[in-house]
Amino acid sequence: MAETLLTDPGQSPARLEGWRGIAADWASDQRAFKNVSWGKAMMWIFLLSDTFIFSCFLLSYMTARMSTTVPWPNPSEVFALNIAGKHIPLILIAIMTFILISSSGTMAMAVNFGYRRDRVRTAILMLVTAAFGATFVGMQAFEWTKLIMEGVRPWGNPWGAPQFGASFFMITGFHGTHVTIGVIFLIAIARKVFRGDFDVERRGFFTSRKGYYEIVEITGLYWHFVDLVWVFIFAFFYLW
Amino acid sequence: MTNAAVHMEGQLHAPAHGAVATAAVHAKGQQHPIKLYLVVWGWLFVLSTCSYLVDYFGLHGYLRWSLILLFMVLKAGLIVAVFMHMAWERLALAYAILLPPIAVLVFVSIMVLESEYTHFLRVLFFAAPS
Numbered sequence: 001m002a003e004t005l006l007t008d009p010g011q012s013p014a015r016l017e018g019w020r021g022i023a024a025d026w027a028s029d030q031r032a033f034k035n036v037s038w039g040k041a042m043m044w045i046f047l048l049s050d051t052f053i054f055s056c057f058l059l060s061y062m063t064a065r066m067s068t069t070v071p072w073p074n075p076s077e078v079f080a081l082n083i084a085g086k087h088i089p090l091i092l093i094a095i096m097t098f099i100l101i102s103s104s105g106t107m108a109m110a111v112n113f114g115y116r117r118d119r120v121r122t123a124i125l126m127l128v129t130a131a132f133g134a135t136f137v138g139m140q141a142f143e144w145t146k147l148i149m150e151g152v153r154p155w156g157n158p159w160g161a162p163q164f165g166a167s168f169f170m171i172t173g174f175h176g177t178h179v180t181i182g183v184i185f186l187i188a189i190a191r192k193v194f195r196g197d198f199d200v201e202r203r204g205f206f207t208s209r210k211g212y213y214e215i216v217e218i219t220g221l222y223w224h225f226v227d228l229v230w231v232f233i234f235a236f237f238y239l240w
Numbered sequence: 241m242t243n244a245a246v247h248m249e250g251q252l253h254a255p256a257h258g259a260v261a262t263a264a265v266h267a268k269g270q271q272h273p274i275k276l277y278l279v280v281w282g283w284l285f286v287l288s289t290c291s292y293l294v295d296y297f298g299l300h301g302y303l304r305w306s307l308i309l310l311f312m313v314l315k316a317g318l319i320v321a322v323f324m325h326m327a328w329e330r331l332a333l334a335y336a337i338l339l340p341p342i343a344v345l346v347f348v349s350i351m352v353l354e355s356e357y358t359h360f361l362r363v364l365f366f367a368a369p370s
Binding site: 017239 | 272274278280285294295296308309311312320330332337347354355358
């Protein structure tokens, strides 16, 4: 019986909009998210939980920075680089930001081509996205190496408040881990797209279920979220 | 049967063959012109450049903080609304995802009070002027 309700969401009469739509969607003794598949809804809910994790990291950083009596190291100087004899503040972080935004752009287009069932373009754009992501992680590894060589540790650094290192490694490390997982996720899905799994509705190895091009959008949600988190880290940790 | 049942309408009628030829007809899900993504991409670049320039020109105080927050919110909004397609989802999903993070702002205000109190105590007891 429940399955009958789930089978054909498209058949139901016109749905209400606005606040009445919210009440009707949530109160209808069916699924609340009418035109969103379980995969997409679950990715959104996961991203919501991840939002809280990163919020807690940024909050603890804020608390440490606001409550210390020792001056906070100036990120503009800490992350400056000497390029071609010129001292440019924060340049590495700026480049990393542009790389991540570019990867979001290619990802958005991959989703678009995915829904057009253009499997070659989708796979190529996803691999380009993964390449941008790997570049980002590489630059982060360079940044970590540079700072560790300069004596930054989770318990201290040469320039000021000792909590700087702990906040830095925790926040950027967790974000870098997310980017790395995203790159793996992208490559795995790009392989399936390129092989045509979603055109022939081949069953998945683990799930034995048919895949759909929607997985490209779900992967994209994760990837855009990683970019979104960087927007906040860039603003609060590097620029503040 | 049950597997197919849980999937959205767009996929129930997805063609299993001759996919490319009928792509335009059968394309469902989030379909928007590529141009929209390129425009948003361009804006994200502009906004990122602006927030970098805030640091480059060494702006200070409330001007710096408000500009940083402004560019941050605009970028985040563009990513969520367009790239993540939240602008086209039903409100039931949008509110379920976008409202809970507001609780974080409450947490922020609590921790601002708390860290100001900690700072006050530290100044009072540990960093007393000699």
